[in-house]
Every structure is written in C-alpha cells, then in structure tokens.
Amino acid sequence: MATETLPVLAILGGTGELGTGLARRWAQAGYRVIIGSRTRDKAAAAAADLQAVMDQRGVAAVAVEGMDNLAAASAADIAALTVPFSHQTSTLEQVAAALQGKILIDVTVPLVPPRVARVQLPAAGSAGQIAQELLGEGVAVVSAFQNVAAAHLQESAAVDCDVLVCGNSKEARAEVIKLVQAAGMRGFHAGMINNAAAAEALTSVLIVINKQYNCHAGIKISGLESHG
Amino acid sequence: MATETLPVLAILGGTGELGTGLARRWAQAGYRVIIGSRTRDKAAAAAADLQAVMDQRGVAAVAVEGMDNLAAASAADIAALTVPFSHQTSTLEQVAAALQGKILIDVTVPLVPPRVARVQLPAAGSAGQIAQELLGEGVAVVSAFQNVAAAHLQESAAVDCDVLVCGNSKEARAEVIKLVQAAGMRGFHAGMINNAAAAEALTSVLIVINKQYNCHAGIKISGLESHG
Numbered sequence: 001m002a003t004e005t006l007p008v009l010a011i012l013g014g015t016g017e018l019g020t021g022l023a024r025r026w027a028q029a030g031y032r033v034i035i036g037s038r039t040r041d042k043a044a045a046a047a048a049d050l051q052a053v054m055d056q057r058g059v060a061a062v063a064v065e066g067m068d069n070l071a072a073a074s075a076a077d078i079a080a081l082t083v084p085f086s087h088q089t090s091t092l093e094q095v096a097a098a099l100q101g102k103i104l105i106d107v108t109v110p111l112v113p114p115r116v117a118r119v120q121l122p123a124a125g126s127a128g129q130i131a132q133e134l135l136g137e138g139v140a141v142v143s144a145f146q147n148v149a150a151a152h153l154q155e156s157a158a159v160d161c162d163v164l165v166c167g168n169s170k171e172a173r174a175e176v177i178k179l180v181q182a183a184g185m186r187g188f189h190a191g192m193i194n195n196a197a198a199a200e201a202l203t204s205v206l207i208v209i210n211k212q213y214n215c216h217a218g219i220k221i222s223g224l225e226s227h228g
Numbered sequence: 229m230a231t232e233t234l235p236v237l238a239i240l241g242g243t244g245e246l247g248t249g250l251a252r253r254w255a256q257a258g259y260r261v262i263i264g265s266r267t268r269d270k271a272a273a274a275a276a277d278l279q280a281v282m283d284q285r286g287v288a289a290v291a292v293e294g295m296d297n298l299a300a301a302s303a304a305d306i307a308a309l310t311v312p313f314s315h316q317t318s319t320l321e322q323v324a325a326a327l328q329g330k331i332l333i334d335v336t337v338p339l340v341p342p343r344v345a346r347v348q349l350p351a352a353g354s355a356g357q358i359a360q361e362l363l364g365e366g367v368a369v370v371s372a373f374q375n376v377a378a379a380h381l382q383e384s385a386a387v388d389c390d391v392l393v394c395g396n397s398k399e400a401r402a403e404v405i406k407l408v409q410a411a412g413m414r415g416f417h418a419g420m421i422n423n424a425a426a427a428e429a430l431t432s433v434l435i436v437i438n439k440q441y442n443c444h445a446g447i448k449i450s451g452l453e454s455h456g
Contacts, residue, residue: 119425121349149451160450164433191436197347198433201426205392206449208419214454219447221434222388223377226442 009179010076012036012069013083013091015046018107021153022080022145023050025183027062034065036072036079043067057156073098078175080105080145081131085112088127092134100138103172105179106131106196107145109203117208119201128166128196140172143196144180144187146203149216153183161218164190164199188221237407238304240264240297241311241319243274246335249381250308250373251278253411255290262293264300264307271295285384301326306403308333308373309359313340316355320362328366331400333407334359334424335373337431345436347429356394356424368400371424372408372415374431377444381411389446392418392427416449 009026011019014035023033027050035050037043043066050064073079073095081104083091088108092099108127112120124130128143135141143166152159163180165187167173173189180187190198202219209217237254239247242263251261255278263278265271271294278292301307301323309332311319316336336355340348352358356371363369371394380387391408393415395401401417408415418426430447437445 117419119353119419119423121353121425125347125349152451166433188433188437189440190433191345191347195347195429195433195436197349198426198429201423201429205394205416205418205423205426208423209416209449209452212417213452215452217449217451220450221437221445222448223380223445224437224441224443 006031007077007175008032008034008075010034010036010072010079012072012079012081012095013087014080015042016082017150017154018145019082020046020050021150022082022183023064024053025153026179027054027064029182030062031182032063034067034072034075036067036069038069040066040068040071043072070095070098076102078103078105078179080107082107085110085127088130089134092131096135096139099135103140103142103175104131104135105145105176106141106143109146109200111204117204117211119204121197121201125194126197126200128193128200132168132193140167140169141193142167142169142172142176143193143199144176146199147206147218148185149218151216152218159183159185159218160220161185162220163187164195166190166193166195166199168193186221234259235305235403236260236262236303238262238264238300238307240300240307240309240323241315242308243270244310245378245382246373247310248274248278249378250310250411251292252281253381254407255282255292257410258290259410260291262295262300262303264295264297266297268294268296268299271300298323298326304330306331306333306407308335310335313338313355316358317362320359324363327363331368331370331403332359332363333373333404334369334371337374337428339432345432345439347432349425349429353422354425354428356421356428360396360421368395368397369421370395370397370400370404371421371427372404374427375434375446376413377446379444380446386412387446388448389413390448391415392423394418394421394423394427396421
C-alpha cells in the first residue's frame, strides 16, 4: 500500500522571519518546501541559509529550494503567502493563474503602519476576503497563522499557540490543519473566510500585549471539554 | 485607614444568562450590584432569583437589586451593557445622560442572526466604537467579556478564559480589569476601543468551535514569558 504523497509547499514572499520559520517547520516534518521571492537570487539565498541551519541540526534529508514567486506557485501543490499587507494584492495578481485549482494559505495581516497596534480592518472585511475575491472560486483561500510569533517558529520547541483556520472549503481547511499540526501547533476549523477578520484583528491586540509583557504572545482555545 | 470603597455596579439589560452571571460573580466578590431591565418588575424578579441562589450558598450579606435601566444607570458608578446587538443603540440612548462621567463596560457582540457563526462587523468597525460615538467623550467606554461563556459564569468554578479589555482611557481599562479579576478571570489591556473588533469577531469563531466540540470555548493568552 502506497503511503500518502505529501504535497509540495511554496511560501510566497517567504524570505522573512515568518516565511522561513514556516519553511523550517515544514521541511523538518518531511515536506518539500520552496521559498518564493520577487527574485530567484533572494529566494535562493534564504533557502541556502535555512538549509545550512537544517544541516547543522542533522536534518539533512530535506529539500528547501528558492525560486521566484511565480515559479514557486507553479511548482507547488499548496502555497502560503507571507508578505506585508501592502504587497498582498500585487503578489497575488502575479501568481493568480498559477494557483488555480490549488489551496492558497493567506497569512496576510492587514496592519496599517505606523499604528500597527490599532485594529484597522480593510473595507472588504479582511485580507482573507481580499485574497478570495482576487483569486476567484478556482482557488481555495484558507487564512491561518496570523497569530503565531515568527520568533517561536524559529525555535525548536513546540509552539504554545493555536491557529484559527478559516476558509469556504472544509476540505481545504482540513488540509491546512494538517500543515498546522506538522508545524507543531493545534489548528481549529474557525468558519468561512469572513472569519479571518477575527484572527487578523487579534494580531494588533497581541502587539499591544507583547509591548506590555516584552513577550511574543499568542492565543490558546480553552474550555474544549464537552458539556454533555 | 479607610479601605477603598467599591464602586456600585449596574448591569443594563442584565436579566439574561450573561448579565446574571456577571451579577453573581460580582456580588460574590462583595460589590453592590443592580440588575437593570426595560421594566423594574422584570429586573426585580431576576434580582430576587439571584438573591435566592446566593442565600442558598450562604452568601447572604450581598445586595442585588433590580431597577429599570435608567434608574440602574443613574445609581451606578460603573455600568455594564449586556443586551443583544439589535438593542444596543436604543438602550444606550435611553441612559446616555445618566452615564456621563462614568465608565460603560460594553459587552455587546455584533452578531447578525441567523448567521451568528459568521463575522459581520458593523460599518463603524465594532460595537464598542458605536457605543463610544453615541455616548461621547464624557463616558469612558471599555469593551470586555465578549468571549466569556455565560454558562461558565453561572458555575462556581474559576473561569478558564481570559478577557480582552479595550478602551481609549487606560485608567478606565484598569478599573475594568479589576472587575474582570473580581469575576474570576485574567484581564488584559488590549488597546484602544477600535480593538474591540478583535474580541467581537472572535465570538463568531468560538460559536463555530462550540458546535464542533459541544463545548463553551474561550481563549487564553499564551506566550507571556518575557523573551528578555
């Protein structure tokens, strides 16, 4: 009996701390990971840096590559988007055709600098809805990971943070929840893509809390015991 | 040396499960609590029911009264609002003058039936902002308690849920955090009143999770350890 083939993952705009943190977690879990960036050189450099860290830890069997965003989106079965809000639309426009029939994990948080500690959701409701509208129904947009501190992904310990997973396709959400678990966290079906607003807004609240406690806060869902 | 006098608390629209749950927790903590409702009779009945439960537990020294909303708002130092979203504006218009110079704890969640599991924030951004705009700068609106299951407040155990406390006045937020603690929970300064959107949106997400797990879910802030 053949084991399930793992999907190939691309992380578009994946050279930052959050993108490489996800790449690292997923590569360690055995996934083939492609880091995408605006230029192939920048992506390749980030992939090489990550590979060096992995080699140092004796996780040599994994493959992390760098490509430009379009090539990465084309090569992937599932793509994640980890760019600043101001680059969300332009990046998605570039890769929209390559994503048809696939899952896009939107990690965009609609922060409006300089007031990133203030919730300022877009008129569309959320960045997740912007992505779904732009890509059309041929792409299953699933929002996730907005409340995970990149710093924790870069550590080796389990991440003490739950992930709210929103999207209009239950099957696509289930696929992303597998990836949340592969990255060392619990993922929750959190409703349709409109509900991305909750996780996106929460990021500003966590920024407020981080300042007070000098920490990288997250959230955990409590009270899961059935009340019969 | 005199001990600090506790503020008198009113819970406007407080005859429901959430309102009486807060009343019970605060009365048990020694506060004088007034349950407000559209009619004095309905409020008095809810207060009498609650007093009977308290007597049964031997917490006889506390005072829970019932008044109509306007009388309750006038008599209180701090008022909480626990009405459905559709009654938020009409209730606040009725008590606006009586609340000047005071703190209003807005517990309104802008759910839009029948799709309460879908985030549908108001054009103003949040119910908290609607309250602050309606009441004006003479009232310190602080949003809180949107993610606490009423069922848990009605139990005697500690509540395993954190409370996000948003408002434009830091001092008012600090007063409300004291009341969160008195009700058996941790409260967090979560930013300006705009950030109420995060807690309000999260309620729909928790409704989604409650359906899956047959539970009364809440959130806890994680990762509070300083990263030095």
